Amino acid sequence: MDHHSGWLDVDGIIFDAVGTLIRPTPSVAEAYSAAALRQGVVLSTEETRRRFQIHFASDGIHADRGLLSTDETTEKRRWREIVAGVLPEISNPDRAFDELWDHFGRPESWRAFPDVAPALRALESMGVQVCIGSNFDTRLRSVVQGLPELEGFSESLVISSEIGYKKPHRSFFEAACAHLGLSPDRVACVGDDLENDVEGAVLAGLSGVYLDRSGRGECEFPWVSSLAALVQARYHRA
Ligand SMILES: [Mg+2]
Missing domain, CATH: 1.10.150 (DNA polymerase; domain 1)
Structure with a gap:
């Protein structure tokens, strides 16, 4: 898979939670x-x-x-x-x-970023499977259940303390891909932490997309400045 555009064709996306979908x-x-x-x-x-x-x-x-x-x-x-x-x-x-x-x-104690609900709806309508993959602990389950923007995702959580390894360990990404029922080369991980969400994913055979809401995006990996931009890129993929 091409390093910079391959992620546009994936069948599944793992979203990091804190800093990507929600913030304290x-x-x-x-x-x-x-x-x-x-x-x-x-x-x-x-x-x-x-x-x-x-x-x-x-x-x-x-x-x-x-x-x-x-x-x-x-x-x-x-x-x-x-x-x-x-x-x-x-x-x-x-x-x-x-x-x-x-x-x-x-x-x-948490808020979803404003672009989260529209992005998740758009990806679902495009047939992209989505799960949340987080180094947060089991408390994330009650947080997700209580946030309307993440309604329906309480069964789509992969949490490091529950599976035994945290990002960027390869085992975490293997567990998340198994949860989606997809092979790693069909999955991208999107998150605001270069080491945990992007480099770790790439080393495990997934695509990695860096979310930099500051818009700087200074990295060697594909990056987006918002989840709306992620959806746009996927929608317009050639
Ligand atoms: Mg994060």
């Missing part, structure tokens, strides 16, 4: 700062954001079956460590963890 609203940093404030600790969202980026990036080190393996217990432990790392000043880190864990498991 309020932001992650605002939610963490609010949790700190409930324990009397004042932290700016800028500071919380800076700390979160550091601690979020240092994941995977405790996975029991090797790098990129995961399960629900691993994810919960990882998030407990992230909360403690981002908010070291608070007196009750367990309480903050419980609050934030519940917060991000609720659909009202």
Whole structure:
């Protein structure tokens, strides 16, 4: 399959969830700062954001079956460590963890991007099979169920903590292709993370399409600036 145009003819698309279909609203940093404030600790969202980026990036080190393996217990432990790392000043880190864990498991803490519902409808009408493939944990199921834009997708979720490996591991993409009932060369993965969604997919034999909503698209892979642009490209494929 041609590296740059082959994705236009695929029969199935795996969409990443966070940053691609949905985003936390309020932001992650605002939610963490609010949790700190409930324990009397004042932290700016800028500071919380800076700390979160550091601690979020240092994941995977405790996975029991090797790098990129995961399960629900691993994810919960990882998030407990992230909360403690981002908010070291608070007196009750367990309480903050419980609050934030519940917060991000609720659909009202998330918004779908405006182009999501029209894009999913358009792809369905073109006969493209779609699933959501995410490194989020089982909480994504309740989030998706509560967002009207993603109605009908609660049975089309491939979640790393449930299948045992996270993106960009090849096993994750194999599981997602099996879910779609398609061979990897008939499937594209679309997402906002170059390493997890695009490079990993390509290494596993899929197409990878980078979603860069900033419009810069500085990469060697096919990219789009919106899901509307993705649909347009598919529609007008030669
Ligand atoms: Mg993402």
